[in-house]
Amino acid sequence: MPQSFDRSELETWLEGHRLDLKRYAIARLGDESLAEDLVQDTVLAALKRAEQFKGQSSIQTWLIRILRHKILDHLRGQFRKRAEISISESDPEDDLFDAGGRWVHPPVAWQGDPYDAVREAEFRQVLAGCLDRVPPDKRAVLLLRIDGMPSDEICKQSTITPTNLWVIMHRMRAMMRRCLEEKWFAKK
Amino acid sequence: MLSCREATRLIARSMETPLTLAERIALAFHLVMCRFCRRYRKQLQWLDRAIEAHLATSE
Numbered sequence: 215m216p217q218s219f220d221r222s223e224l225e226t227w228l229e230g231h232r233l234d235l236k237r238y239a240i241a242r243l244g245d246e247s248l249a250e251d252l253v254q255d256t257v258l259a260a261l262k263r264a265e266q267f268k269g270q271s272s273i274q275t276w277l278i279r280i281l282r283h284k285i286l287d288h289l290r291g292q293f294r295k296r297a298e299i300s301i302s303e304s305d306p307e308d309d310l311f312d313a314g315g316r317w318v319h320p321p322v323a324w325q326g327d328p329y330d331a332v333r334e335a336e337f338r339q340v341l342a343g344c345l346d347r348v349p350p351d352k353r354a355v356l357l358l359r360i361d362g363m364p365s366d367e368i369c370k371q372s373t374i375t376p377t378n379l380w381v382i383m384h385r386m387r388a389m390m391r392r393c394l395e396e397k398w399f400a401k402k
Numbered sequence: 403m404l405s406c407r408e409a410t411r412l413i414a415r416s417m418e419t420p421l422t423l424a425e426r427i428a429l430a431f432h433l434v435m436c437r438f439c440r441r442y443r444k445q446l447q448w449l450d451r452a453i454e455a456h457l458a459t460s461e
Contacts, residue, residue: 241457307410315405320438321445328452332459341456360453365418380418387414391449 228257231277239281242357245350252288256281282363285354286371292351293374306388324399337398344393348386355379356386404432409439413446 235256239249259280260267267276310319331337345353359368359379369376404412409432412425421429433440 305407305411308407310410311405311407315407317406317438321441323441324445324448328448329455332452332455337452338456338459341452345453357453357457359418360450361457362454376419380415383418384411384414387417387446387449390453391445394449394452395445 225261227273228260228277231274232257234274235277235281238278239285242285242354242361243350244346244348244353248288248350252281252284255284259284282358283371285358286368289351289354289372289374293372293378306385322395322399324394325402340394340398344390344397347393348389352382352386355382356390359383404428406432406436406439409433409436410442413439413443417446417450 232253235253236249239252240246243249243252256277260277263280267273271279310317312318332341345357348356355368355372355374359365365376365379368374369379374382409429412421412429415421416426416429433443
């Protein structure tokens with residue numbers, strides 16, 4: 215990794231990373247053309263801010279950080295005008311319980327280790343299929359969060375309120391949980 | 403006493419924001435006694451880990 219580089223060197227570096235960035239963005243957004251746009255923005259921002267790259271982290275880490283900001287900037291536009299969502303209006307898991315709040319459809323035990331499951335191509339296909347059912351903006355929130363971005367950072371950068379964030383996460387996790395239960399665990 | 407519906411909501415919320423002390427205590431009591439809510443929590447954790455690992459392998 216060069217300590218300092220001229221612009222053409224940097225452009226070559228960035229080209230080499232473009233595919234990785236695109237794969238990263240598509241996995242999180244599930245929308246190829248949106249991913250393409252945000253990767254393009256990322257590369258431009260990286261060129262503009264080249265002098266800020268200190269070489270302390272890998273260029274990949276630095277680019278991913280910029281890309282994450284771009285995704286959150288995009289989400290800010292998407293979520294800005296939406297009203298506060300109230301969980302009491304419609305909890306996605308309401309139908310699991312009776313009027314007294316007791317389990318009617320109790321969860322089954324999910325056997326096995328998630329890391330082992332992910333090694334199976336068949337499971338990955340099911341999981342990817344379930345993720346594709348999640349609307350792109352919410353998918354991006356879900357995946358940035360599960361990927362380790364702290365809730366408060368997501369809220370700050372995307373202007374999603376903390377209440378909305380947990381309600382979104384709850385709904386999306388509920389959706390994914392049901393999908394896996396139906397498409398994977400029920401068939402095993 | 404928490405209902406299972408309330409307990410699952412607290413489990414979901416605790417994954418994003420810290421619960422109050424009273425909520426944490428109520429949830430802990432409930433989980434000691436309720437196998438299904440423990441299982442629900444375990445499923446959510448399983449799900450998060452699987453998605454995380456899936457993202458890591460797709461890069």
